[in-house]
Amino acid sequence: MTKRGSSNERGYNYKWQKARRLWLLNNPLCRYCDEAGYVVRATVVDHIEPHRGNDELFWDQTNWQSLCKSCHDGAKQSEEKKGYSTAVDENGWPIDDNHPVNERDKKAKKNRGGVKKL
Ligand SMILES: [Zn+2]
Numbered sequence: 001m002t003k004r005g006s007s008n009e010r011g012y013n014y015k016w017q018k019a020r021r022l023w024l025l026n027n028p029l030c031r032y033c034d035e036a037g038y039v040v041r042a043t044v045v046d047h048i049e050p051h052r053g054n055d056e057l058f059w060d061q062t063n064w065q066s067l068c069k070s071c072h073d074g075a076k077q078s079e080e081k082k083g084y085s086t087a088v089d090e091n092g093w094p095i096d097d098n099h100p101v102n103e104r105d106k107k108a109k110k111n112r113g114g115v116k117k118l
Contacts, residue, residue: 020045023064030068032087035095042066 023045033040044067051057071087085096094101 019059023061024066027064027066029066030071031065032071032085032095033068036087036089040068040071043069044072046072 024042028041030038030040030042046065046067047057048063048065049057051063057063083098085094085099087095089095096102
């Protein structure tokens with residue numbers, strides 16, 4: 001293993017560990033599971049928009065979401081590849097507004113004040 005990471009980077013990690021622990025205390029449930037109607041404890045703080053090393057995105061809490069491991073490893077990864085989540089609700093309808101089937105309803109949905117289309 002090559003030695004990398006300045007003291008600055010170590011501080012960064014420590015700050016993140018503290019921040020994510022606090023976040024999970026305040027946001028203890030997996031967001032995807034919650035949207036699908038399941039109560040599942042989240043263990044991962046995920047960046048909604050991949051930060052790719054961008055400091056601002058990384059620390060922007062509006063860009064954070066709590067996920068359980070299986071959602072993070074499953075749905076989230078396909079989301080990053082495709083640009084949308086393949087997670088579905090209990091009716092099998094994709095949850096993500098960016099999913100192609102939801103795209104066409106987006107505008108109408110907004111006009112109706114975000115009422116869920118089933
Ligand atoms: Zn989950």
